[in-house]
Amino acid sequence: MSFPSGTWHRIDCVQSWLILILLIAVLPAFLGESYFNQQSYSLTRSWTPERRELDYLRFIGASDQTAKEVKIFGLADFLANRFKRLAHRYVLANKHIAIRRAGWGAALGLISTAAYYGAYILIIQQTIAGIITIGTLTFLAGSFDRMRGLLQGLMSRFSTIAEAALYLQDLFDFFAIQPEIVSPKNPRPFPNPIREGFTFEQVSFKYPDTEKWVLQDLDFTLQAGEKLALVGENGAGKTTLVKLLARLYEPTTGRILLDGHDLREYDLATLRDHIGIIFQGFSKICVTCRRKYCDR
Secondary structure, X not given: OXXXXXXXXXXXXXXXXXXXXXXXXXHHHHHXXXXXXXXXXXXXXXXXXXXXXXXXXXXXXXXXXXXHHHHHOOOHHHHHHHHHHHHHHHHHHHHHHHHHHHHHHHHHHHHHHHHHHHXXXXXXXXXXXXXXXXXXXXXHHHHHHHHHHHHHHHHHHHHHHHHHHHHHHHHHHHHOOOOOOOOOOOOEOOOOOOOOEEEEEEEEEOOOOOOOOOEEXXXXXXXXXXXXXOOOOOOOOHHHXXXXXXXXXXXXXXXXXXXXXXXXXXXXXXXXXXXXXXXXXXXXXXXXXXXXXXXX
16 A cells, blocks of 8 residues: 555654554553452452351252251251351452442543544544545554554453463462471481380470460380370370371470481481371272272
8 A cells, every 4th residue: 555745744743642542542441450350369369268168168058978967956047147148248348349340440441432532533633634634544543443452452361361360379379388397308217117116205286376285295105016095185185196206297396206316307208108097087088099009
């Protein structure tokens, strides 16, 4: 396509205004969408405990595993009402953001629409004033409409990616978590067989962010081949003691020895391979047991 002499000069006179109007037509809606994406993410993250409770209430209220307790103890109304109250609060919180999003979206949409038609008004005025020709008007109008569509599509895709990235970052943060209990760089060979047994030296333990001691100043030796029964009420620390033995927890103070050496000197995986535990509240893994695993 060729243009009359001087056409490009006349186009240059209005192109700076058209670019500015194009940005006004696209950027406000994009910035508003990005802001409310962040607000929705913040709400979802802050309501994580409540959403987990909603999932749990739905599970125990509808699962065949808990049906007998729900029926015998008459928990149906209690669970339903608790779910209803919590869900209602969550819906209201989302509704508040949705109303603001719709209101600001409409306002910013009006700005974009006004800018869009303002560009056409500018082009028509330039044509009426004789600054640009009819052909140039057609070229600029078509170019502006195409650029607006392309830029809006680009901004929309970027906004979608940015919204997904907010949640994806949580996944990356989760994968980046490093265990606090790890094997030493040069672990001591695990004794096979165990000769002396396990020794607890002044072992005390309390859970993080609590002041109550579960175990305190515990001293005893479990000899190799010895059978020992621990008897006590719920919460006395029996299971915690076993978890300390398997290094699922570390003692808050004191240390645990195996054949005279601190448990932390041994390879963690090897230690746990030599300890078999069936917890009181055990978990059942519902998968097929393949022969190569069953033969281990």
